[in-house]
Amino acid sequence: MAGYLEKHDPADRCTCSYCGIAEDIHLLDGVLDKRGNDTGKLACIACYPNDSWCCGSIKMVKLSIAPSLKPFYDQYVHSEQWNAPMKKPETITTNYLIIETAMATCCVLEDTMLLFGDTLPDDHPYKAAEQQMVQWCEDYGAAGRRSQSWALAPLIESVWSIMKEEDRDGMICWDFEFVPQFLLYCLNFTEGEDIVPVVEGAEKLRDLYYTARERCKAFKSSKPASTRQRDRFIQKCREAAEEQWKYADLISDHPDAVQSAFEANEDPEEFVKALGEELELIDFGPWK
Ligand SMILES: [Zn+2]
Numbered sequence: 001m002a003g004y005l006e007k008h009d010p011a012d013r014c015t016c017s018y019c020g021i022a023e024d025i026h027l028l029d030g031v032l033d034k035r036g037n038d039t040g041k042l043a044c045i046a047c048y049p050n051d052s053w054c055c056g057s058i059k060m061v062k063l064s065i066a067p068s069l070k071p072f073y074d075q076y077v078h079s080e081q082w083n084a085p086m087k088k089p090e091t092i093t094t095n096y097l098i099i100e101t102a103m104a105t106c107c108v109l110e111d112t113m114l115l116f117g118d119t120l121p122d123d124h125p126y127k128a129a130e131q132q133m134v135q136w137c138e139d140y141g142a143a144g145r146r147s148q149s150w151a152l153a154p155l156i157e158s159v160w161s162i163m164k165e166e167d168r169d170g171m172i173c174w175d176f177e178f179v180p181q182f183l184l185y186c187l188n189f190t191e192g193e194d195i196v197p198v199v200e201g202a203e204k205l206r207d208l209y210y211t212a213r214e215r216c217k218a219f220k221s222s223k224p225a226s227t228r229q230r231d232r233f234i235q236k237c238r239e240a241a242e243e244q245w246k247y248a249d250l251i252s253d254h255p256d257a258v259q260s261a262f263e264a265n266e267d268p269e270e271f272v273k274a275l276g277e278e279l280e281l282i283d284f285g286p287w288k
Pocket residue numbers: 016017018019020021043044045046047048
């Protein structure tokens with residue numbers, strides 16, 4: 001709407017979080033981190049010339065531009081990206097089973113974002129794998145969880161289709177056992193954005209699934225189940241221990257102190273600082 005733009009008040013400006021230039025708010029882009037989450041920062045086109053930079057419309061580009069930024073906007077307006085017609089979404093062929101598998105996978109990944117609920121005990125053979133999955137889900141956000149669920153669904157479905165007849169017939173519950181366990185036992189969440197199978201080939205993955213399932217069934221923990229809240233506390237303590245003392249394993253080396261601190265609802269950073277001082281560690285961190 002031209003009228004709206006013409007009425008724009010030049011006093012209504014914001015500053016670029018990086019260079020501090022004052023610019024019309026429509027010409028500053030919100031900065032996302034590499035995981036696609038909003039950082040709360042605003043950036044001018046010179047400081048943040050990313051592929052998805054967008055100022056809405058050509059009229060906005062003509063609006064109260066800081067002279068030093070003018071060449072950047074001119075370049076942008078003439079770029080292929082600005083002039084490219086909207087791409088049609090890709091048409092794909094799939095089937096109902098794949099769609100259901102993608103949905104079930106996405107539910108499992110979304111669940112790791114909940115703050116309540118039990119998690120595996122600390123000594124469980126798949127505790128590290130569980131925490132890697134949680135970290136991956138945090139790192140790559142909702143878009144990553146959806147796209148990877150979709151990408152993995154054919155593989156998961158191909159393994160399910162060659163499971164033993166009686167297991168497919170009700171011995172193993174597909175939603176609540178097979179899909180979440182498959183993610184835990186058979187996939188690697190530490191290789192960047194793409195979640196990759198631990199071994200190649202549906203048959204090997206099926207065998208791995210069975211072996212891991214038996215191993216977990218036979219495992220008797222000496223610890224209580226953990227919780228998402230407790231896992232998160234431990235994770236924050238590990239990060240603080242790495243930052244302050246270059247010693248993340250300070251946390252696993254002192255489980256009793258960590259447990260008491262968690263139960264007393266202590267601040268992770270302060271707890272780690274006090275623990276390190278008590279042990280007379282050498283300080284690497286910001287607390288000096
Ligand atoms: Zn800037």
